[in-house]
Amino acid sequence: MTDDKKARVDQMSAVLLLAFAAAGGTAPVTIVRPVAEALDELGVRVGDDVDEDVLTAKLSEIPGFQKERMREEAEAAEVQPQPDHTTPQESRLIRRAPKMPKKIPAKLRGTITHG
Secondary structure, eight states: OOOHHHHHHHHHHHHHHHHHHHTTTTOOHHHHHHHHHHHTTOOOOOOOOOOHHHHHHHHHHHHHHHHHHHHHHOOOOOOOOOOOSSSSOOOOOOOOOOOOOOOOGGGGGGOOOOO
């Protein structure tokens, strides 16, 4: 990613976070960044009239608990390992199978009838 594109994506991410905060909601950072990258790929740009100082001031108005929550969600999303379903799982033995009989009596054998 070039420096110019990275700067555009960072600016778009900041604007999206500000928009979510202004709407009264929160958005995890793990969602905002890919959305900003997709919007950049589609050609959506932040207008030139956005002042970095105003944007920084508005972002500083977001309550600290919301920023901390977004940071925690971003860290939690990175830490969770993907389960490996191909490895056998260890479980305790619940019941043992009965011993196989040496000879099955004739009255207990199944019969096959051709009908």
